[in-house]
Amino acid sequence: MNDAPLILWFRRDLRLFDQPMLSAAVATGRPLIPVFVLDPETEAQGAAAKWRLGLSVAAFAAALRAIGATLILRRGPALEVLGTLARETGATGVRWSRLYDPISKARDQAVKAGLKGQGIDAESLAGHVLHEPWTVATGDGGTYKVFTPFWRAVRPREVAACVPAPAALRGPAVLPVSERLEDWHLAAGMARGAAVAAPFQRVGEVAALARLDAFLAGPVAGYAERRDFMAEDATSGLAENLTYGEISPRQIWHGGWRAMQEGRAGAETFLKELVWREFAYHLVFHSPQITTRNWREAWDGFGWRDDNADAERWRRGMTGEPLVDAAMRQMYVTGTMHNRARMIVASYLTKHLLTDWRVGLDWFAECLTDWDPASNAMGWQWVAGSGPDAAPYFRIFNPATQAEKFDPDGAYRAKWLHKSSPRARDFFVAVPRAWGLQQDTPYPAPVVGLAEGRGRALAALAARNA
DNA sequence: TGAAATGTTGGGGCG
């Protein structure tokens, strides 16, 4: 019997329940060495994402400790670290859960080939999505490029049952050395923002499961009607947990499905949102260029403005358009932003300010604790019009109209803008000194009139479409 | 998962 240790390389799957890679490894009976590698690809991520990742790693390390295992932390290129760890421990195999974005794919392919070259058995398993991207195809074998048919194809599909969490993990006879999480300084890029943002995070598997239960017991019923109201707590808020794999998409699917069968009105709409995430992952797998280039190549010649002074005001929540600024400040303080607000600020940047969607994508990547490469790219290209199933070019959100509809009493705007609001004050505590913003900085006049910005965008976009 | 302009309809006030 093979009793050589197996290395479990954790990345965006920091959970114990419904963790196929982990369960399969436990079933072998071999000693297991869980490891998290801070590799250059991960270090390249945005400030908020790296900081939030650190919280997740800490929570996962604690969860592993509770079942008798130690999460080993190592920094360096993944192939190098995993090879070294294998030699140190006598491990003969490495397992991980698959990722689908181009950067992860390139790294993982190189790691797999490199490990195999060293005689180490390397295997990746599913776990981050409901269905492997290559298993969902159109009638003629192509890939779905429009959401609705994708939804119709995915909805009736059987999703595999969740696998239980292991009760215990058997470690190696001698524990390999681990670095200390504190020494990674993952909060460094957050400057003064980490302390401000911390209370808004829901970290770890236990908290994520509790939120799913609470959401399915209550808010899901009104999800379809209430989810767009930005001041309300009507959404699941599970995106950050999905990002780090603190909860499995399959568990959410099964929970949502059950709620739907029990007749909770909003449950199907909720499932649809989960499938939007799925759609993003399938798209990024089949069209990896979506993260960096116009998904529709016809857009390549379009004269977007590059980064510019207006975009800087957008980043700083100082456009003078209250709903846009409220949303940008919410993101800067909390690391998240209401879904509808994301569409509105993205429309404002790409349409009213005619700024390249990649400028917005980069800022979201820097600020969001729920950042993931697939959803971020799909969302931005969807709004800009260059993406799959994209909004037609003339679909331009009017932030004032959206505010009237989805923040009718102004509560969301007031929460993030009004001088007397503690959340609005948090923003001034969190922003870099270099921005030169103080609480008494006067609120600016709009960077562009709504009618003027809309007219300018329509003219430019109509010319592109001519 | 849009907005604004334009067109249509129908109820009520009023002569």
Next chain:
DNA sequence: ACGCCCCAACATTTC
């Protein structure tokens, strides 16, 4: 009772 006007509400079209 009737026609006329106004206008809100709704529908359709256009960007």
